[in-house]
Amino acid sequence: MEEWVGQKWHHYITRKSGHQCPDARVTLAEISGQLVVFFRALGGDAGLSIGHTSARPHDGHRTWLQKIAGSGKKSELAHFSGDHFYLPQQLDCFAHRRLNESLYFWLAAMGSFNRAPRVGQVLAHNQALTQQVLHIWPGLWPTYRELVAATLQQRPTIQQLPAAVQVAEQAIRQLLQAPTEPGPWHNDPPSMPQPVPLWLRPVDALHLRPHLRPLKRQSAEEDQPAELSSQDNQQQKRHQAKAADEPAEGDGFMSFRLESLFSWSEFINLDRSEDDDADEDALRVAEDLDHLSINSGPTRHKIRLDLDLPASEYDDELLTDGILLPEWDYRKNQYVPDHCSLQLMALKVTESAPWPAALKQQASRLRRQFETLKPVAVWHHRQPEGEEIDLNAYLAHQADRQRRHLSAEPLLYRQRVKNNRDLSTLILTDMSLSTDAHVNDEKKVIDVIKEAVYLLATSLDAAQERFAIAAFTSKKRSHVRYYPMKDFNESFDQACQDQIQSLKPAYYTRMGAAIRQASAQLQSQATQQKLLLLLTDGKPNDLDLYESRYGLEDTRQAIREARQKGLTPFCVSIDYQASDYLPYLFGHQGYIHLNNALDLPKKLPKLFFQLVQ
Secondary structure, eight states, X not given: OHHHHHHHHHHHHHHHHSOOOGGGOEEHHHHHHHHHHHHHHTTOOXXXXXXXXXXXXXXXXXXXXXXXXXXXXXXXXXXXXXXXXXXXXXXOOSSSHHHHHHHHHHHHHHHTTOOOSSTTOHHHHHHHHHHHHHHHOGGGHHHHHHHHHHHHHHSOOGGGSOHHHHHHHHHHHHHHHOTTSOOSOSSOOSSOOSOOTTSBOOOOGGGSOSOOSOOOOOOTTTOOOOOOOSSOGGGGOBOOEEEEOOOOTTOOEEEEEETTEEEEEEOOOOOOOSOOOOOTTHHHHHHTOSOEEEEOSOOSSOOOOOOOOOOTTTSOEXXXXXXXXXXXXXXXXXXXXXXXXXXXXXXXXOOOOOOOHHHHHHHHHHHHHHGGGSOOEEEEEEESSOSEEOHHHHHHHXXXXXXXXXXXXXXOEEEEEEOOOOEEEEEEEEOSGGGGSBSSSSOBHHHHHHHHHHHHHHHHHHTTOEEEEEEEEESSTTOEEEEEEEOTTSOOOHHHHHHHHTOOOOSBBOHHHHHHHHHHHHHTSOOSEEEEEXXXXXXXXXXXXXXXXXXXXXXXXXXXXXXXXXXXXXXXXOOTTHHHHHHHHHOTTSEEEOSSGGGHHHHHHHHHHHHHO
């Protein structure tokens, strides 16, 4: 009974102390698609990831009811942190659902400037952002006034606040009602009221992105809609971390009192976890923590895996060494010349293994289907010159002469011409270590990729298309491996098939350098259309800083370079998280994601046919 009464009292006093409206609640997951497009369209940094923030403590004044209920200590305010823009997971501060949705879009408009103009200053920071938003997009004025009116109705009157807080509340009201007028404040008042939901939380310098210069507004052609991660929403929350040192090893004893029993026990810094299973309540416990403690001491028991290169007698054959390629540094907004060293390699073929019988049958069916696309010679009539006289054109010409309708240049011949498709295709496949993962009990990702490349190459060979095949992997910038398994002028013979069979997982995925080398190889072709088809199972990564946003930006720049050269890059990915980054790299129409990796061999030839059509 006491527990039931306590729960009812807690729910009642918490509801009375706050302004939550659960019936009008809007979650970020509901409008994430619209919100991301809106954020990008207004010029938001396309390299920022949008996620959920967590409630953070604040020092704002709390009312008497809030102190009784124990509420009002924390608030979820939108803010920047590194390469992320965090928004509240849900909004229910207004009584109408439409206003809560409008608040999400207003916060996205504020965040689209990608900037903290007044670091650590709440009033000056949000006034600067509000002025910029309303100056560039005056159409948001009605929405802003409506949100301000609803916000002021919920805030306590100035007379209800202590004298020390009244100054700050007066300044907040003045700024909300007249954001374009200059404010008399340079620093925040020492005592602040409750936070304003229309504002962003100004972060300190440690949480800002490394490039602090203002970002230029992107054009509509450069903006590509991105999507929020499909992972658990709770994993996207941002918590405040606090460094915590390990206990000193010199203090090896601890006192322990159990009722009247006093004893000494030796303290051993040892993890005694019983299993490696994830704690199902870990996220719930983290929700209740104000800080997440992180061990800042030196790690003495750490295993670092760094794959070494094999000995020369066991390694693949080196064809060309030291092709220097540039790399894009988004922090400096410029190229780093001769930053990557690329080696042309040839896979070492130990034995010629036959393809499975079922795969050969599928290849035979595809070959018969693609043979219908083979160039066929057709007669072009009424030509000024050609192999034969066009009898119909000659008779029409004689009839015109009888009627004295003479043409300046009679077209009396016909020419036999092959309808060749003016297209060159380069198949570039990822052979990094991630392809060593199992798809099922029988096949790995690399096996699926090999079968897909074999079927597509068989189909293109049957259609007499011009195509090349290459693979890549890397180990830091000084060792990027590029395997040209088939050139455009080479035939798809048994030697090429053995090269495909010999593909094996190795190292990492420095995608930008591989795309630049493939673009140079494809650009040398004289055809009008050039397709760069990339097969991968993950995002760009390497042992160095390429693992972070640096790798994504360099890859995106390499794709831009390819398009500027007249190439058409297209990505086929089997990564479960592909929708998080591929729209940013290749554009909304520049990639396809296969949920089932086993579908790759079956769908890849059909996908190529759709692309060229």
